[in-house]
Amino acid sequence: MSITAPTPPAAGHAWTISRSDRTTRAASAGLVVLGLLLFAVPFGFRTNVVQQLTSLFILLILAVMWNALAGYGGMVSVGQQAFIGFGAYTTIFLTQHGVTTYLAVALAPVASGVLAVALAPLVLRLRGGQFAVGTWVVAEALALLVALDKGLGGGTGASLRGLSGIEPDLRRAFTYWLTLAFMLSLLVAVVVLLRHRTGIALQAIRDDEDAAASLGVRTAPLKFGLYVLAGIGCGAAGALTLANSLFIQPQSIFGVQWTAYMLFMVLVGGLGTFEGPVIGAVLYFALQNQFAEQGAWYLIGLGAIAVAFALFLPRGLWSLASDRLNLRLLPVGYNLLHRTGRSAGSSAQAPDGGTSSRGESTS
Amino acid sequence: MTWINAVVQGLFLGGLYALFACGLSLIFGVMRIINLAHGDLAVAGAFLIWTINSQFGLNPFVALLPALPIMLVVGYVLHRTVLARSLRGGALIPLLTTFGLSIVIQNALLQGYSPDVRSLGAAAGDWTTGSWRLTDQLSVPYIGVCTLAVACLVLGGLQLLLRRTAFGREMRATAQDADTAALVGIPAASIYARATAIAVGTATLAGAFLAVHSTFDASSGPTQLIFAFEAVIIGGIGSLWGTLAGGVVLGVAQTVGAAIDPQYSILAGHLVFLIVLAGPRGRSLITRSAPA
Numbered sequence: 001m002s003i004t005a006p007t008p009p010a011a012g013h014a015w016t017i018s019r020s021d022r023t024t025r026a027a028s029a030g031l032v033v034l035g036l037l038l039f040a041v042p043f044g045f046r047t048n049v050v051q052q053l054t055s056l057f058i059l060l061i062l063a064v065m066w067n068a069l070a071g072y073g074g075m076v077s078v079g080q081q082a083f084i085g086f087g088a089y090t091t092i093f094l095t096q097h098g099v100t101t102y103l104a105v106a107l108a109p110v111a112s113g114v115l116a117v118a119l120a121p122l123v124l125r126l127r128g129g130q131f132a133v134g135t136w137v138v139a140e141a142l143a144l145l146v147a148l149d150k151g152l153g154g155g156t157g158a159s160l161r162g163l164s165g166i167e168p169d170l171r172r173a174f175t176y177w178l179t180l181a182f183m184l185s186l187l188v189a190v191v192v193l194l195r196h197r198t199g200i201a202l203q204a205i206r207d208d209e210d211a212a213a214s215l216g217v218r219t220a221p222l223k224f225g226l227y228v229l230a231g232i233g234c235g236a237a238g239a240l241t242l243a244n245s246l247f248i249q250p251q252s253i254f255g256v257q258w259t260a261y262m263l264f265m266v267l268v269g270g271l272g273t274f275e276g277p278v279i280g281a282v283l284y285f286a287l288q289n290q291f292a293e294q295g296a297w298y299l300i301g302l303g304a305i306a307v308a309f310a311l312f313l314p315r316g317l318w319s320l321a322s323d324r325l326n327l328r329l330l331p332v333g334y335n336l337l338h339r340t341g342r343s344a345g346s347s348a349q350a351p352d353g354g355t356s357s358r359g360e361s362t363s
Numbered sequence: 364m365t366w367i368n369a370v371v372q373g374l375f376l377g378g379l380y381a382l383f384a385c386g387l388s389l390i391f392g393v394m395r396i397i398n399l400a401h402g403d404l405a406v407a408g409a410f411l412i413w414t415i416n417s418q419f420g421l422n423p424f425v426a427l428l429p430a431l432p433i434m435l436v437v438g439y440v441l442h443r444t445v446l447a448r449s450l451r452g453g454a455l456i457p458l459l460t461t462f463g464l465s466i467v468i469q470n471a472l473l474q475g476y477s478p479d480v481r482s483l484g485a486a487a488g489d490w491t492t493g494s495w496r497l498t499d500q501l502s503v504p505y506i507g508v509c510t511l512a513v514a515c516l517v518l519g520g521l522q523l524l525l526r527r528t529a530f531g532r533e534m535r536a537t538a539q540d541a542d543t544a545a546l547v548g549i550p551a552a553s554i555y556a557r558a559t560a561i562a563v564g565t566a567t568l569a570g571a572f573l574a575v576h577s578t579f580d581a582s583s584g585p586t587q588l589i590f591a592f593e594a595v596i597i598g599g600i601g602s603l604w605g606t607l608a609g610g611v612v613l614g615v616a617q618t619v620g621a622a623i624d625p626q627y628s629i630l631a632g633h634l635v636f637l638i639v640l641a642g643p644r645g646r647s648l649i650t651r652s653a654p655a
Contacts, residue, residue, distance in 0.1 A: 074455060123640075125640060129391065130592075130596070137589055144626075303463045311449055
């Protein structure tokens with residue numbers, strides 16, 4: 001992206017850089033309250049709603065993690081299903097060896113994180129398209145390895161045991177709470193990461209890795225950190241998918257369709273924005289419930305919409321809101337404000353996605 | 364003897380993978396993007412040949428004559444309409460676009476042709492199943508030799524095209540620096556479009572051999588893309604003959620794996636790829652930000 005300098009400030013005091021304004025503060029407070037209120041859902045709604053929300057939150061985790069990789073790290077992975085499947089199968093493995101089911105679900109993301117640490121030196125050698133296909137190969141290899149193991153059910157799949165003692169409604173509520181807790185902690189982790197100076201460094205890498213490195217950004221540890229974070233998040237999503245559906249098959253849990261969904265959610269919502277993947281996940285969830293029965297046509301539609309967004313609106317739907325209204329919900333970026341006498345400050349218009357759009361692109 | 368046989372069969376399988384890989388390698392070499400829809404385009408080519416075969420009763424290899432020009436045009440138009448625009452969006456957008464395209468092509472084929480597994484082996488004639496029997500356990504299939512020969516011809520032809528012709532020189536210049544090439548009057552967009560057309564053409568050829576060699580269905584594309592990519596990395600990026608060597612190594616790994624136990628076949632190929640990636644060649648990938 002071209003960095004066009006904004007009109008130089010006429011007087012030093014006329015321009016200020018701010019993290020948050022009234023909207024951001026109100027929205028952040030609202031989101032925190034909403035996050036906490038969501039814990040109460042199982043008390044007031046039918047189990048169907050609880051289960052649906054669980055699937056939505058899992059999608060949200062996936063979208064946020066894929067966006068962290070691609071949107072901030074510039075690493076388009078076609079193989080995050082490796083961690084989804086690994087998380088799910090680790091849960092199965094742990095429960096088979098006497099670990100309580102929900103503890104196993106909570107431990108699986110840790111194991112996925114360890115897997116990511118082990119794989120990172122290998123796949124991070126690849127860049128761009130090579131990274132994309134390289135991660136895909138890893139996922140395929142893992143799927144084949146799991147299918148070979150008879151103890152894990154082989155190619156036919158495996159079911160999650162140890163939950164028969166719990167009443168179904170309570171079980172769904174537990175899974176829901178666990179999913180919500182994971183989702184909120186991962187979202188908080190991403191916010192913290194972006195508010196830290198790593199957030200700026202990460203976007204520098206996304207925009208141009210070589211240029212960032214030449215400015216002294218240590219790209220390797222940052223990319224490593226993002227890859228491991230995404231591994232943990234996707235592992236959690238896999239374990240929670242298993243807890244939600246109770247049965248998995250290697251072909252579907254290690255299937256590349258997960259990447260298709262993640263790509264759709266992130267591209268439609270807004271690649272490299274904080275709010276985008278959340279919007280994308282909600283949209284995708286609605287579409288899925290409406291059109292999933294259409295089979296191949298549904299997937300053709302998803303693919304075509306993703307291509308259209310990549311070509312014509314690469315920063316997704318959220319960019320419409322953030323560019324036009326200069327709207328940001330969370331204080332993860334910086335905004336250039338122009339003080340005009342009495343009013344608290346009207347925001348400067350972003351010149352061509354350049355400097356002052358730091359605000360949006362940092363968000 | 365089983366081992367020798369496995370290696371021989373792997374050699375011929377490697378010819379097929381090299382055929383898949385050369386188009387992928389060409390697009391990567393010229394435009395620096397990996398076309399994630401490459402495998403699906405190859406399978407689309409195979410379906411086109413299947414359609415011509417079933418509609419007009421033409422032998423699949425004769426059906427290639429009308430199918431190849433059609434797919435060359437498809438490749439050209441694909442670049443002019445979609446890829447050219449995606450290239451302007453930076454490094455990520457072409458990947459996202461081609462992955463989206465891959466989903467569209469795969470499911471369009473699924474919708475249009477049903478998920479049935481097909482083969483053109485029978486339609487191509489009896490000779491495709493025949494072989495020279497050297498000993499009881501060692502046989503050399505005609506179709507394997509034919510595939511390997513075609514792979515060598517295509518790779519050699521591409522090599523000649525790149526090294527000896529004006530168009531090849533323009534392609535190399537554009538690959539090195541598109542802006543500077545434009546300064547001396549080489550239109551990058553047109554070079555890219557023609558390179559994509561050639562890549563889709565070779566993919567169609569590979570799809571045809573896949574269809575005759577074994578079976579294919581609407582969802583075969585991604586697997587072929589992965590094998591092609593593995594062949595490119597194992598053989599070394601930027602070297603066409605290396606791609607052939609990479610394809611052969613991958614093919615031999617798969618057939619030797621299959622000789623141990625059929626379910627190890629594809630896994631063995633993936634493992635060889637990962638070992639190569641972990642070795643010195645993988646390390647050289649880090650330092651080479653723009654492989655030539």
